[in-house]
Amino acid sequence: MTQDLLYSIAGIVLFGIGLFGVIAAAHIIRKLIAINIMGIGVFMVLLATARHGTITDPLPHAMVLTGIVVAVAGTALCLWLALQIHQLDNTTSKDQPQ
Amino acid sequence: MTHFSIMMLLPMTVGLPLLAAIVSVIINSHRWRTSISTMFATIQTLIVILLLLAIPDADGLYRYTLGGWGAPLGIDLVVDGLSLILLLTTTVLVLVLNLYSIWYFSDVATSTRFWPLWWLLVAGLNAAFIAADAFNIYVALEMIGLAAVALVALTGTRTALVAALRYALVGLLGSLCYLLGVVLLYRAYGTLDLAQLATQTQASPLTGSALCLISVGLVLKTALFPLHFWLPPAHANAPAPVSAALSALVVKASFYLLMRFWLDVLNPTVTGITANFLGVLGAAAILWGSFAAFRTQRLKLLIAYSTVAQLGYLFMLFPLALTGSSPTPLSNAAVTAVTYFIIAHALAKAAMFLAAGNILASCGHDKIDKLQGLVCYQPLALLTFALAGVSLIGLPPSGGFIAKWLLLNAAIENGQWWWVVVMLGGGLLAAAYIGRVINIAFSQASTEKSTGPMKTVPERHSLQVNLAMPGLALAMLAILLGFNAQWILNLLEGSIELHLANAGGVQ
Numbered sequence: 001m002t003q004d005l006l007y008s009i010a011g012i013v014l015f016g017i018g019l020f021g022v023i024a025a026a027h028i029i030r031k032l033i034a035i036n037i038m039g040i041g042v043f044m045v046l047l048a049t050a051r052h053g054t055i056t057d058p059l060p061h062a063m064v065l066t067g068i069v070v071a072v073a074g075t076a077l078c079l080w081l082a083l084q085i086h087q088l089d090n091t092t093s094k095d096q097p098q
Numbered sequence: 099m100t101h102f103s104i105m106m107l108l109p110m111t112v113g114l115p116l117l118a119a120i121v122s123v124i125i126n127s128h129r130w131r132t133s134i135s136t137m138f139a140t141i142q143t144l145i146v147i148l149l150l151l152a153i154p155d156a157d158g159l160y161r162y163t164l165g166g167w168g169a170p171l172g173i174d175l176v177v178d179g180l181s182l183i184l185l186l187t188t189t190v191l192v193l194v195l196n197l198y199s200i201w202y203f204s205d206v207a208t209s210t211r212f213w214p215l216w217w218l219l220v221a222g223l224n225a226a227f228i229a230a231d232a233f234n235i236y237v238a239l240e241m242i243g244l245a246a247v248a249l250v251a252l253t254g255t256r257t258a259l260v261a262a263l264r265y266a267l268v269g270l271l272g273s274l275c276y277l278l279g280v281v282l283l284y285r286a287y288g289t290l291d292l293a294q295l296a297t298q299t300q301a302s303p304l305t306g307s308a309l310c311l312i313s314v315g316l317v318l319k320t321a322l323f324p325l326h327f328w329l330p331p332a333h334a335n336a337p338a339p340v341s342a343a344l345s346a347l348v349v350k351a352s353f354y355l356l357m358r359f360w361l362d363v364l365n366p367t368v369t370g371i372t373a374n375f376l377g378v379l380g381a382a383a384i385l386w387g388s389f390a391a392f393r394t395q396r397l398k399l400l401i402a403y404s405t406v407a408q409l410g411y412l413f414m415l416f417p418l419a420l421t422g423s424s425p426t427p428l429s430n431a432a433v434t435a436v437t438y439f440i441i442a443h444a445l446a447k448a449a450m451f452l453a454a455g456n457i458l459a460s461c462g463h464d465k466i467d468k469l470q471g472l473v474c475y476q477p478l479a480l481l482t483f484a485l486a487g488v489s490l491i492g493l494p495p496s497g498g499f500i501a502k503w504l505l506l507n508a509a510i511e512n513g514q515w516w517w518v519v520v521m522l523g524g525g526l527l528a529a530a531y532i533g534r535v536i537n538i539a540f541s542q543a544s545t546e547k548s549t550g551p552m553k554t555v556p557e558r559h560s561l562q563v564n565l566a567m568p569g570l571a572l573a574m575l576a577i578l579l580g581f582n583a584q585w586i587l588n589l590l591e592g593s594i595e596l597h598l599a600n601a602g603g604v605q
Contacts, residue, residue, distance in 0.1 A: 008285075015274075035270050038271075039274055041278075045285075049281060059171065059290075060281075060284070063233055066233075070237070071270075073244055074240070074270045077244055081251060081259055081263040081266060084254070085256060088256050089256075
């Protein structure tokens, strides 16, 4: 009981840290990492919810798996976009230095 | 129990777009891909119409259990009048935008990337409207979000990529807030099924924070006023059909979910103060969005800011439906009004973005100040813009007029006259920013300094007409919605009463 409460609170703290990071960080990679930390926070709360005494509820695990897939897809998409922007900036600055 | 009912076609509304997405990846010919997409869009529309015809026999509510697994573990789909009306709006728009996109994305490379993403977006939208549990809504939201971001980035310009990246971050942030809210709900009630949650929710700190997180996530995705910062660049820099779908449908999906949670699932937790708070933000959105639309220099940005303003009207729902003297019959009036508003705005805004897309394509820019004489070389686009504008301003006899009228009625009957002032003011501001464009478009081009115009006079006339028609059709629909309001009102009222009765009956 206390253990999963501890995990839940830690998860929510992680969520908060991530949220702060997304808002405060200037660099896109930092923002992305912060978002992933938020995600991990949510997953921790979910996993803590799965424990009912000695019995483990499988449903939150399935949800965490789905969540991980979504997080990977989202992160990949953001990284691709960031990379595209970066390359675009590099080529333009090489072609026409300003 | 019957062996087969038409309602069993329900999962097709998600299955078909997914199939279409896969098929459009596999098929390698532009012609085949577009014809098959049109076929899928037509079938999908027919299915939704069949569902609409069949729903009264199913007592206005139908639940489909995928694979027969059932609520806690399996995926359930649920549909009622409200979600069917939104499904119908989606499919009709998808059909029209589909036709437009065939001509718009004539370039093979872009077309190859567009169609699969497009169908994923449609699948996500349909899934969000019929998902029966809170976690599947999350999956649907992410499907919508990821597909929409990729579609915004399709043009590949730096501004579009930056807008898409910002949109992606906001989308992920919103979904994670939503997901944490859902997790808290699961912790409190041990179920994710919306119907089961609706029977069990009581006001408690845990449920309250869940509602708060879910609302923040969805409001962020709906771009309500202080959180709207990501919307104008994303909607303004996407390709025209994508802008249309984003403004007309994508923001509405998250609003619909917000509606579901506030009016139905988590209703016991909602207080008058929070409902009024959303109303105040909505009012601020109307004023600020209209003002920003008036100030902006680019046509597509103007339309995007107008979306911010129009979304503000939708949030009038919460104070009107959830506070006030006699909530039950009036809340129905507010829900009907807002649903009508969603449809009217979807049609008008999509039409407007398509018109702006044509103007952008023919002039090579969309700077409002340089659109003089537009009426001479893009008359159809301007006509579309003006007709859609009539509906957005809320002039009779358009769909926008009926929607606003219903909303004003609900406000007056509820004794909340202050919203009336804001809504009427918003209408005037809309008239100002739309009038500004029309005024410039009709003015004579100054002969020496005509920078943009006259570049492409009908070199490919048939293509121009093809591109103009879908937008014009949508604008006409937005106007016709006002002429023929009664049947859709009956449909709405009947279905929403059922839907709210379903929520109320379990309390």
